[in-house]
Amino acid sequence: MSVEFERVIDQVRALGDSAEKRRDASAHQLDDLLDKLNRYATAWSHIDLSLEKAVSIVDQQKYRAARPLTQTEPLNAGIAPAPPPPQATFISVDGSQTMPSRHQSYPYFLINIGGIIYERGTDQAPEIFSDPQLYFHGDDEETDDKDFTAVAVTVLRDMGEIELLARTVWENRTATTPLLAILDQRLQYWPIGVQDSVAQQDAVKRWVEAMAIMQQCGAWLAGYIERPETGAIITLLYTLDMGTQDFKPERLIERPQMSDAAIFRRVLQPGERSCVFEIVNNSTNYSKFQEKNQEICFFYYCPPGLGDIARVDVPKWAAQQPEVIAQIHALLDDQCSQLGSYPYILTRADEVAVVRGDDRDYLDRLVQSELQRRGLTVQDTGKQIGKNLTRSGKKRFSM
Amino acid sequence: MQNIEIGRILRAATQGFAVGCRATQLDLPAFGALVKVTPLNGQETIYGLIYNINVDDDPLVQRLVLAESPKPAVIEDQRQNRILPIEMSVIAIGYERDGIIRQGFPPRPPLNLDPVVMVLDQDEIARFTDKLSYLRLILRAANENVPVDQLLVAHIRDVYRLRGDDAAWALRVIEEVIELLRANYETLMPTLEALNDALPELPVSAEMIE
Numbered sequence: 001m002s003v004e005f006e007r008v009i010d011q012v013r014a015l016g017d018s019a020e021k022r023r024d025a026s027a028h029q030l031d032d033l034l035d036k037l038n039r040y041a042t043a044w045s046h047i048d049l050s051l052e053k054a055v056s057i058v059d060q061q062k063y064r065a066a067r068p069l070t071q072t073e074p075l076n077a078g079i080a081p082a083p084p085p086p087q088a089t090f091i092s093v094d095g096s097q098t099m100p101s102r103h104q105s106y107p108y109f110l111i112n113i114g115g116i117i118y119e120r121g122t123d124q125a126p127e128i129f130s131d132p133q134l135y136f137h138g139d140d141e142e143t144d145d146k147d148f149t150a151v152a153v154t155v156l157r158d159m160g161e162i163e164l165l166a167r168t169v170w171e172n173r174t175a176t177t178p179l180l181a182i183l184d185q186r187l188q189y190w191p192i193g194v195q196d197s198v199a200q201q202d203a204v205k206r207w208v209e210a211m212a213i214m215q216q217c218g219a220w221l222a223g224y225i226e227r228p229e230t231g232a233i234i235t236l237l238y239t240l241d242m243g244t245q246d247f248k249p250e251r252l253i254e255r256p257q258m259s260d261a262a263i264f265r266r267v268l269q270p271g272e273r274s275c276v277f278e279i280v281n282n283s284t285n286y287s288k289f290q291e292k293n294q295e296i297c298f299f300y301y302c303p304p305g306l307g308d309i310a311r312v313d314v315p316k317w318a319a320q321q322p323e324v325i326a327q328i329h330a331l332l333d334d335q336c337s338q339l340g341s342y343p344y345i346l347t348r349a350d351e352v353a354v355v356r357g358d359d360r361d362y363l364d365r366l367v368q369s370e371l372q373r374r375g376l377t378v379q380d381t382g383k384q385i386g387k388n389l390t391r392s393g394k395k396r397f398s399m
Numbered sequence: 400m401q402n403i404e405i406g407r408i409l410r411a412a413t414q415g416f417a418v419g420c421r422a423t424q425l426d427l428p429a430f431g432a433l434v435k436v437t438p439l440n441g442q443e444t445i446y447g448l449i450y451n452i453n454v455d456d457d458p459l460v461q462r463l464v465l466a467e468s469p470k471p472a473v474i475e476d477q478r479q480n481r482i483l484p485i486e487m488s489v490i491a492i493g494y495e496r497d498g499i500i501r502q503g504f505p506p507r508p509p510l511n512l513d514p515v516v517m518v519l520d521q522d523e524i525a526r527f528t529d530k531l532s533y534l535r536l537i538l539r540a541a542n543e544n545v546p547v548d549q550l551l552v553a554h555i556r557d558v559y560r561l562r563g564d565d566a567a568w569a570l571r572v573i574e575e576v577i578e579l580l581r582a583n584y585e586t587l588m589p590t591l592e593a594l595n596d597a598l599p600e601l602p603v604s605a606e607m608i609e
Contacts, residue, residue: 116476123471125479338473339462347459348476 026258033263036237041074043240050242051280054252061284062253065239066232066277069297069319073275075233078268084330087121089175091219092182093165094349095157098360100148103384105368106376108136109153110360113160114352115168118345119176120331126345128352131164151193158189159206166210173217178324180220180331184346187211187223187296187313190285204288211294215317222328223313224343230311231256232279233263260300261309268302268309273329275299276319293317299325301332305340400519400561403427406487407515408436411508414543415447415491418515419484422477428452428487431553433518433527436509443496445505446518446527447489448537448554450545454485489515490540490550492533500526502533524561528568531575538579541586548586551576552593559598569601 040046051067068075093115100109114130135147135156161183169181191203214221234256241247264274278297279286289295297319301310312332318324335343371378380388405428406420416436420428428434430449437444456464460477463469494505518524527533537554541547559569573594580587594601 118472118476120470120472123475125475126472128480338466338469339459340466341462344473348480351459351481 026262029258030262030266033234033237033258034266036240037076037233037263037267040237040240041076042071044068044071046240047236050239051236053242054239055282057249058252060282063235063280063282064230064232065235065252065280066298067236067280069276069278069316070322072322075275076267077275078272079275079329080269081271081273081330081333082326084120084334085178085327087119087176088327088331089172089177089179090116090118090120090182090331090335090345091165091168091172091179092116092118092184092343092345092349093161093168094184094346094353095161096350096353096355097153097157098355098363099150099153101384103381103387104364105378105380106136106371107148108134108367109148110134110355110363111153111157111160112353112355113157113164114349114354115164116345116348116352117168117172117175118348120334121176126348128348129168130352131160133160151191155191155194155199155203158185158191159203161185162189162207162210166213169214169217169219173219177218178220178327178331179218180222180328181214182332182343182345183221183223184225184350185223186225186228186311187221187315188279188281188286188289201288204285208288208292208294211315212292215294215315220318220324220328221315222332224310224332224346225313226310226342227259227308228261228311229259231259233260233277234258236277236280260311264300264302264309268300270302270304271333273299273301273312276314276325278316278319299329301329303336303341304333305336307336307341400521402435402516402518402520402523404514404516405434406484408509408511408513409484409486410511413491413504413508414540415489416445416509418449418487418489420487421479422454422485423479425452425485427517429553429557431550431557433524433554433558434487434489434515435518436513436515438509438513440510442507442509443494443505445491445509446493446495446500446533447491448550449487450490450540450550451488452485453488490537490543490545492536493527500530502530503536519561521561521563524558528558528562531572534572534575534579548590548593551590552597555594556597564600566601569598573601 047067051065054063054065073079093113095111095113097112098110100107110132112130112132114128116126116128118126165181165183169179172179189204189207191200194200194203211221235252238248238251268274276297276299279295293316295316296313297316298311298313301312303310312328314325314328318328332343335345338344339347368378405424406418409417409419411417418428418434428449430452432449433446434449435444435446459481463473463477491504493500493502495501518527534551537545537550538547555569555572559565562568573591576590577587580590
């Protein structure tokens with residue numbers, strides 16, 4: 001243990017003080033938002049008019065709200081799950097990676113995408129699969145240094161996930177229906193950290209195309225995000241203040257200080273979902289989804305047991321069918337009941353994909369052996385050697 | 400009967416080794432069973448007895464246990480897909496080199512992933528168990544937390560049956576056990592009682608000690 005924790009204790013107490021103050025400050029704000037949610041729960045005309053007006057008064061590149069998809073489920077509804085279908089096929093993937101480092105003996109990184117195909121209603125063991133890919137500077141000069149950044153690796157991983165998911169759904173398109181493909185991230189993908197606009201558009205295009213392939217197979221797709229930090233519903237509620245003295249237009253483009261999850265923690269009972277919302281996003285970032293008819297809807301869900309509020313993204317074309325939403329809700333609830341907190345299939349996909357520390361070390365040794373076999377000098381930097389010496393733990397040797 | 404593969408070496412030492420297998424392979428191996436490992440690199444075959452079978456858990460399994468009724472597919476996922484091997488602990492009791500069986504610790508342990516089989520071939524069992532020197536190795540393992548009394552009973556019962564209800568052999572073994580444990584009544588008496596229960600057709604009793 002090298003951290004002087006006795007010097008951190010007071011700072012930990014200060015953290016606790018701050019968290020308590022923030023909770024007390026936000027309690028009033030949360031009550032206010034809940035009051036709005038209840039007040040406007042079925043104010044359909046007001047909702048439509050307010051959202052229409054918001055288009056003309058705020059910068060649409062920054063406005064991120066939501067609208068209820070239908071007028072049959074109030075904004076403050078808590079909807080219990082229906083019984084799940086007796087049979088279904090789940091497919092899920094996840095990705096993990098080693099990050100490249102200039103301290104390595106040779107520059108490379110590994111992306112491992114792993115997945116699972118689970119047949120509900122059978123006693124068959126699920127099928128697991130993985131696709132590890134090693135990236136290194138090729139001899140054709142195509143890859144260059146800019147591809148070896150953490151941002152680039154993350155985007156490659158994301159593309160690997162959605163494309164393997166689409167490929168697996170395609171290969172299993174005749175499996176037992178309903179066929180539900182699940183990711184542990186939002187469906188409205190944006191390559192965070194990528195500055196180049198061409199690269200941004202390319203990543204989103206690939207993502208949307210993969211979504212479209214899954215639609216063609218007749219599969220449903222869901223993105224499951226636990227404890228989301230989005231505030232689209234809060235922005236909607238502030239929008240609905242239009243025409244009252246509470247209305248503040250700057251709130252419509254500010255990032256809310258709390259997330260929608262805080263509201264739905266108070267609204268939803270275990271197993272329940274919220275009404276279905278449609279994303280309101282007129283920015284150019286969202287245009288690729290609209291062009292390919294892959295707009296996204298979502299609902300909030302409270303899992304049973306120990307899990308936290310989750311946001312479940314579903315393509316609009318699926319969300320528009322009430323029985324599809326009911327079955328997706330029921331199937332996810334059934335999955336969460338296995339572990340009491342989080343969909344079992346996502347937990348397993350993560351486990352299949354993860355690249356652990358000893359896996360990384362073993363891969364490094366494989367690479368070094370290969371290079372040494374070819375007479376190439378392999379050496380970590382002095383800094384890395386020092387880290388290896390000091391972080392490998394103490395061992396006792398005896399005779 | 401033919402020998403059947405039951406798993407592979409996880410780790411090994413001179414005095415014994417650990418064998419890993421999947422849950423689906425657990426039908427056959429049993430406590431007290433005679434097993435052997437024939438190293439892939441051509442070294443001597445090593446014989447041993449299974450003295451412990453361990454089924455590990457991990458936090459995911461612990462959480463699933465709390466679920467109201469884990470789905471059959473989830474149970475099969477745990478047993479077939481997750482790398483949580485069943486671990487069998489084996490005590491080494493002999494080895495074979497150049498066609499000769501020697502009952503003592505092998506010169507070298509086997510290596511990781513060498514295949515392990517359960518010895519069911521009657522001739523092979525007879526060849527190994529005709530000599531009884533290996534019983535000493537079992538009894539000395541009492542210091543290593545091996546349940547030697549139960550292990551002896553299970554092993555003798557097993558081999559008695561596999562040798563075709565060989566009463567003469569069983570009685571010879573029991574006499575040897577009595578001789579070896581003559582100074583250790585605490586272990587000897589419960590062992591004889593357990594053998595009496597396991598093999599009621601044999602005349603096993605405390606009178607044999609006289």
